[in-house]
Amino acid sequence: MQELPKAYDHSQVEDKIYKMWLESGYFNPDKLPDSEKREPFTIIMPPPNVTGTLHIGHALFATIQDILTRYQRMQGKRALWLPGTDHAAIATQSKVEADLYKKERKTRFDFPREEFLKLVEAFAQSSHDTIVGQLKRLGASADWSREAYTLDAPRTLAVRTAFKRMYEDGIIYRGSRIVNWDPKLKTTVSDDEIQYVEQKDPFFTFKYGPFEIGTVRPETKFGDKYVVMHPNDQRYASYKHGQKIELEWINGPLTATVIKDEAADMEFGSGVMTITPAHSAIDFEIAQRHGLDIEQIIDDRGVLLPIAGEFAGQHIKKARAAIVEKLKNKGLLVKTDEHYVHNVATNSRGGGIIEPQIKEQWFIDVNREFTMRHSEIAGIQTGQRVTLKQLMRHVVSEGLVKIIPGHFEKIYFHWIDNLRDWCISRQIWYGHRIPVYYCKQGISNEGQQPDSSSSCSQQIVSTQDITQCPNCNGPVEQDSDTLDTWFSSGLWTFSTLGWPDENAKDLKMYHPTNVLETGYDILFFWVARMILMTTYHTGQIPFKTVYLHGLVRDKDRQKMSKSKGNVIDPLGVIDTYGTDALRFALIFSTAAGNDIPLAEDKIKGMKHFGNKLWNIARFIMTNVPASDYKFEAKTEADKAILEALAKTTDTVTKHLDNFMLHEAAQEIYQFVWHELADIYLEKSKEQFKDEALKINTEKILLHQLIWSLKLLHPFMPFVTEHIWQLLKANGLASTDLLMVAQWPTSTRR
RNA sequence: GGACAAUUAGCUCAGUUGGUUAGAGCGCGCCGUUCACAUCGGCGAGGUCACUGGUUCGAGUCCAGUAUUGUCCACCA
Numbered sequence: 001m002q003e004l005p006k007a008y009d010h011s012q013v014e015d016k017i018y019k020m021w022l023e024s025g026y027f028n029p030d031k032l033p034d035s036e037k038r039e040p041f042t043i044i045m046p047p048p049n050v051t052g053t054l055h056i057g058h059a060l061f062a063t064i065q066d067i068l069t070r071y072q073r074m075q076g077k078r079a080l081w082l083p084g085t086d087h088a089a090i091a092t093q094s095k096v097e098a099d100l101y102k103k104e105r106k107t108r109f110d111f112p113r114e115e116f117l118k119l120v121e122a123f124a125q126s127s128h129d130t131i132v133g134q135l136k137r138l139g140a141s142a143d144w145s146r147e148a149y150t151l152d153a154p155r156t157l158a159v160r161t162a163f164k165r166m167y168e169d170g171i172i173y174r175g176s177r178i179v180n181w182d183p184k185l186k187t188t189v190s191d192d193e194i195q196y197v198e199q200k201d202p203f204f205t206f207k208y209g210p211f212e213i214g215t216v217r218p219e220t221k222f223g224d225k226y227v228v229m230h231p232n233d234q235r236y237a238s239y240k241h242g243q244k245i246e247l248e249w250i251n252g253p254l255t256a257t258v259i260k261d262e263a264a265d266m267e268f269g270s271g272v273m274t275i276t277p278a279h280s281a282i283d284f285e286i287a288q289r290h291g292l293d294i295e296q297i298i299d300d301r302g303v304l305l306p307i308a309g310e311f312a313g314q315h316i317k318k319a320r321a322a323i324v325e326k327l328k329n330k331g332l333l334v335k336t337d338e339h340y341v342h343n344v345a346t347n348s349r350g351g352g353i354i355e356p357q358i359k360e361q362w363f364i365d366v367n368r369e370f371t372m373r374h375s376e377i378a379g380i381q382t383g384q385r386v387t388l389k390q391l392m393r394h395v396v397s398e399g400l401v402k403i404i405p406g407h408f409e410k411i412y413f414h415w416i417d418n419l420r421d422w423c424i425s426r427q428i429w430y431g432h433r434i435p436v437y438y439c440k441q442g443i444s445n446e447g448q449q450p451d452s453s454s455s456c457s458q459q460i461v462s463t464q465d466i467t468q469c470p471n472c473n474g475p476v477e478q479d480s481d482t483l484d485t486w487f488s489s490g491l492w493t494f495s496t497l498g499w500p501d502e503n504a505k506d507l508k509m510y511h512p513t514n515v516l517e518t519g520y521d522i523l524f525f526w527v528a529r530m531i532l533m534t535t536y537h538t539g540q541i542p543f544k545t546v547y548l549h550g551l552v553r554d555k556d557r558q559k560m561s562k563s564k565g566n567v568i569d570p571l572g573v574i575d576t577y578g579t580d581a582l583r584f585a586l587i588f589s590t591a592a593g594n595d596i597p598l599a600e601d602k603i604k605g606m607k608h609f610g611n612k613l614w615n616i617a618r619f620i621m622t623n624v625p626a627s628d629y630k631f632e633a634k635t636e637a638d639k640a641i642l643e644a645l646a647k648t649t650d651t652v653t654k655h656l657d658n659f660m661l662h663e664a665a666q667e668i669y670q671f672v673w674h675e676l677a678d679i680y681l682e683k684s685k686e687q688f689k690d691e692a693l694k695i696n697t698e699k700i701l702l703h704q705l706i707w708s709l710k711l712l713h714p715f716m717p718f719v720t721e722h723i724w725q726l727l728k729a730n731g732l733a734s735t736d737l738l739m740v741a742q743w744p745t746s747t748r749r
Numbered sequence: 750g751g752a753c754a755a756u757u758a759g760c761u762c763a764g765u766u767g768g769u770u771a772g773a774g775c776g777c778g779c780c781g782u783u784c785a786c787a788u789c790g791g792c793g794a795g796g797u798c799a800c801u802g803g804u805u806c807g808a809g810u811c812c813a814g815u816a817u818u819g820u821c822c823a824c825c826a
Contacts, residue, residue, distance in 0.1 A: 007788065196824080215826060228826090265825055273826040282826080343824065411753060411821070418822075520820095588774075590762080593754090595819090597761055601775055608788045619785030655765095662763065666773065681785075 004621070004726070008614035010578030010607075013722045018136060021721075026740055028143045029078040033740065038078035042513035043069055044493050044543075045081060045142060046526070047150060049088035050127040051095050054134040056552045056560065056586075056598065057519065059570040062138045063583040064549060064661060065517050069141055070714035071656050072514075074743040080510050081141060082496050084148035085128050089431035089485040090193075090349040092127075094185055096120045096430075098350070113429055120430045124151075134571065139579050139717045141739065146506075148496040150488045151432065158495035159488050160435040160463040162537055167436075167461045169370045171388065171536075172362060172424070178277075178284040179359045179423055180345065183302040184352030187427040188361060190484060191420065192524050194354060196343035203340030204324060205269070207332045209247030209256060214269040216342065218323045219316045222250055222308045223295040224274035228286060231260040233271050250327060251309040261286050279356050294358065302355060316355075362425040362434060362481070364388070366532075374539040382539070391535040392416050392528060401531065403546045404659055405593040408523060415524050422529075424484045431482035436461050441474025486525055490533035493542040513543045520548040520593055547659050550595035552586070573603055580716035581607035587661045587715065588669070609669060610719045613712070616677050617723045620705045621730065623688070624698045631699035635687065638700055641680040644671060645707055646746035652711050653743070668711050676704055702732060707744045 025031040032038060043065050048058055065081060073079035093108075096119055100106050108116045128149070135142065148155060166172040179188040201216045211227055227245070229236045239245075241260040246253065256274075263286050264273055277287035277294040287294055299305055304319055306312045311319045327333050345354035366388045375382045379398055380391070393416050395401045396409055403409045425434060437460045456472035469476050491499070497511050498504025512534075516527065527546055534542035552568075553559055560567045573582050584606040590596040633639040648671040655664035680701075687697040706727070713720040717739070724738035735741040 004785095006786070213826075217826090263826095268825050275826080280826080282824085342826095345824095405754095407753060414752065414822070524821095585774095588763090591764095594762090599761070599775080602761080604788085605774055608786095611788045612786065615786035615789090617785085622785075658765070660765075663765090666763070670773080677786085678790085682790095685784080 004618050006615075006618075008611045008719060010580065010610070010718065011575070014137070014139075014574075014579055014718045017718050017721050017725075018139065020725075021141065021737070021739055022144075024737055024739070026073075026737065027081075027141050028145050029073075029080045032073070032078060035078055038076060040510050041069075041072040041077035041079045042510040043081045043515050043517065044496055044513050045083045046516075046518045046522075047084040047086035047148070047489070047492065048131050049086050049091055050124040050131065051088055051091050052127055053130050054570060056568045056570050056573075058131075058134070059138055059582060060549055060552055060586050060596065061517060061519070062135055062140050063586050064547070065515075066138070066140050066142075066583075066717070067587065067656075067661055067714040068515060068517065068659075070717060070739065071743070073141070073739065074710065074713065074741060076742065078509075080143055080146075082146050082148065082510075083132075083135065083140070083142035083144060084150070084492075084496060085131060086489060087124060087149065087151040087431060087485065089426060089482060090185065090187065090189070090351075090428055091485075092124055093120055093428050093430040094350045096123050097185075099123075108429065117429060137571065137574055137579060139583070141717070146496070150485070150492070154498075155488060155491070155495050156432060157463060158491050158499055159432045159483065161500040162487075162491055162533065163435050163483075164461045164463055165537065166364065171365050171368055171370060173365060174360060174362050176358055176360050177363070177421075177423075178281050178356050179361055180347075180354045181300065181357035181359065182347040182351040182353075183300060183355050185347065185349075185428065186300060187351075188359060188423055188425065189347050189349065189351070189354070190423050190486075193348050194345045195348035197346050198341060199344045200339060200341050203337040203342075204327075205334040205336070206327055207334055208249070208272075208274060209245045211272040212270040212334055213272055213274050215274075216340065217320075218250075218327065219304065219308075219311075219320050220276045220279050220297055221274065221323075222304075222311075223278075223297050224249075224276060225254060225256050226259050226275050226287075226292055227256050227272060228259045228261050228264050228275055229272045230262060230264040230266045233264070233266050235271060248330065248332070250323065250330075257292075259286070259290055259292070261289065278358050281356055284356070284358070296358065298355060298357075300357070361423050362483075364422040364424055364532075366392075366419055366421055372539060376540050377535060380535075380539075388532050388536060389416060389419060392531050395531060395535060395541050400541050401543065401546060404548065405591075408520060408546075408548055408593065412523060412528065415528065422484075424487050425479075425481040426484055427480075428482055431485060432488055434479040434481050434483060435463065436479040437466055437469075437476040438479070439469040439472065439474050439476055441469060441472050486529050489526055490529035491537070493530060493534055494538050494540075499538065511538070511542075512540045515545045515547055516543040517547045517549065519551065521551065523548065545659070548593050550590070550593055552596045552598050568598060568600070573600075577603045577607040578610065578718070580610050580719050583717075584609065584665060584669075584715055588665045590662050592659060609673065610716060612673055612677060613708075613716075613719060614723070616672070616681065616708075617705055617726070619681065620701045621726065621732070623684075624702045624732065629699060629703060631696050631703065633700075634693055634696055635683075637680060637683040637687070638697070641675065641700065641704065644675045645704055648675075649707060649711060649744050649746045653745075656714075665715055668708070668715070672708050672712070676708065680704070706733065709738060710741055710744050713738050713741075 029035060048054060069079050069081040097108055163172060180194055182189055203214060203216050204218055205212050205214045215221060239258045241258060243258040245256045247256055263282060264271060275283035275286055277283045278296045279298060295307060297305060297307055298316055302316050304311050304314050304316060311323060347354060369385045369387050372380060372382055372384050372386060377395060378400060379394060396412060439456055441456060456469060466476060493513050494507060494511055497506040499507055530542045534540060581603050585603040633642050648667055651667045652664045684697050684701055687693040709720045709724055721738045724733055727733035
């Protein structure tokens with residue numbers, strides 16, 4: 001036996017071991033020994049955004065998924081962990097735009113669309129390379145031969161096919177609706193992407209005819225010609241619905257109409273409000289209920305339109321003070337509350353304050369009935385009429401898709417019940433362009449609605465690029481909008497497996513997938529949308545289990561952020577303590593769905609554990625000459641440790657089967673350190689002195705080590721594989737790679 | 750306003766069908782380095798499991814309420 005170093009040095013081991021795994025080809029489940037006999041097990045990796053580098057949260061998901069994959073592979077499954085990255089439309093584009101502005105003071109409108117996209121693609125590519133490199137350092141046993149990108153050719157075909165089918169079923173429609181408009185990024189964002197930020201603003205009360213109305217936004221009030229009050233409000237009982245009232249307003253006299261609607265809150269202010277339907281979702285709904293006029297006041301850039309009279313052309317931010325001043329001079333300002341705190345909607349994807357606008361957009365109708373083309377979902381028949389909402393609810397309420405931890409199911413149902421149509425079009429450039437073409441035949445003026453008498457058809461949805469109208473050969477123009485990034489992400493479990501080819505080998509073998517592992521923060525964005533898309537398009541569930549992890553926080557439970565300076569860089573940690581230590585620290589004592597406080601001390605402690613294991617192995621290897629496994633329990637200590645190992649094996653297996661990774665980790669940690677090392681190893685030194693026990697004791701030790709390595713491998717793949725290779729070199733281990741060794745089973749079961 | 754969680758050792762957290770003396774990591778005190786490991790070993794201190802009531806032979810665990818903290822959803826003009 002060669003001389004082994006006293007301390008385990010991860011930096012000499014990890015790259016070498018990862019390379020060995022790669023060369024084995026076993027990350028690809030089809031190349032595993034006897035792959036044909038194995039039952040498939042699939043995890044599709046949530047694709048990290050190509051917006052830079054990985055943070056500690058990515059290290060967590062990579063660790064959990066790798067543990068599950070390695071465990072199932074050792075259990076004899078045909079284990080596929082399919083990796084990929086996400087183009088993250090808005091996030092990536094706005095990152096590039098921000099850099100561009102910072103460096104060159106330019107915006108995307110200073111470039112032709114194609115040229116700008118090349119800049120974004122170059123950035124995305126370099127981010128991608130960094131991210132894949134980082135995942136490899138984390139030990140990810142993912143099948144890189146199947147790597148996917150949400151914006152590559154196969155995924156583009158899937159997106160366009162999905163769009164076309166939904167369009168033909170009438171589930172995707174185009175309509176004029178009030179949307180969340182971000183004037184800074186000049187795009188719409190979905191309801192879920194909005195983040196409310198508390199802000200203090202002056203709250204003005206104005207005289208509006210016989211009423212008093214309150215607002216923080218006088219600049220939207222030019223067109224307010226409806227005054228709304230609750231039908232039961234006794235203070236205003238003398239005013240009748242539809243009654244006209246002459247009054248003086250910002251730019252002169254105005255005829256206002258009284259509207260009685262229950263949306264008015266009697267408790268708030270005077271109980272009377274005016275509405276601005278074009279720039280407020282609630283007001284828009286009221287206007288629709290009563291068939292009121294809707295007038296745009298503010299344009300896409302946040303500039304006032306001609307309706308504002310003398311203020312037209314001014315930006316709303318600047319105009320506000322002047323408008324208040326004018327109203328004050330006219331004697332219409334009653335009072336100003338300078339300390340009014342309210343929530344302002346902002347675009348969470350790095351954008352600005354949301355200004356609702358009425359826009360022509362594409363939507364997915366979640367309440368429209370359609371016919372299931374094909375269904376393998378229990379309780380849903382092929383040919384049955386259903387809505388997307390019903391499908392999304394069904395698969396979870398029937399337990400076909402199980403969410404861990406369970407209480408998130410309630411949150412999921414609550415979200416579905418309140419779900420409105422999903423706005424899927426975005427006015428940005430980076431992403432999947434909407435596959436709709438408008439026939440321009442017979443249309444003279446750009447931008448005008450096609451005239452049906454001179455144009456063959458209004459719009460064509462195509463899965464391939466086209467330049468001519470298939471009906472009349474006239475010129476076509478593609479819709480300039482792109483799709484919400486979650487549209488393509490929603491197809492992820494099956495677009496990565498060969499869909500829309502319904503006979504694709506991978507799709508048949510690996511779908512539905514087994515586990516989706518992701519953060520609870522994207523339950524709605526992503527998990528729900530995958531369920532929507534998958535049930536609709538494939539008639540299957542996307543996954544059987546959803547395992548939600550928490551957010552990694554610092555030791556004071558603070559969210560990690562660059563501005564707070566409390567960010568733990570995974571690569572720095574790996575350099576100092578090793579991947580195994582980081583992985584073990586991340587899952588040790590962290591239950592599903594709970595946030596994880598991570599302190600450097602914890603990682604350090606786990607490095608010590610890796611070293612402990614190393615020295616246990618060193619002791620055993622230098623004392624064990626033989627390789628056969630026939631031993632018996634001769635002493636009380638022998639009996640105790642064999643029983644403890646069997647119990648540990650059962651418990652670790654049970655916990656892994658139940659996704660209790662932290663419990664499994666604690667169990668194996670406890671056993672290796674405090675039972676094997678502290679007790680039996682010490683006892684063995686005594687037993688070595690007795691010739692009648694010596695050989696038997698050595699064999700028991702080897703058995704203990706081999707099982708411990710196996711139980712620990714999913715958690716700490718590098719050090720365990722490294723020790724395994726040393727055992728193998730000395731004829732003490734049989735399987736080539738620990739990675740594909742068989743998971744132990746105790747005889748107790 | 751609505752919903753969902755959490756409250757266990759000095760700190761950060763585990764504790765899945767209710768069952769002996771409630772655990773871990775870090776930290777703390779004392780002792781110990783020829784003999785796998787000082788990235789170590791041995792011994793030890795430290796908890797009325799937020800509070801109140803209920804169910805039970807038995808409750809950290811189940812139920813109801815209270816308090817505090819956190820998260821999510823909705824959003825008031």
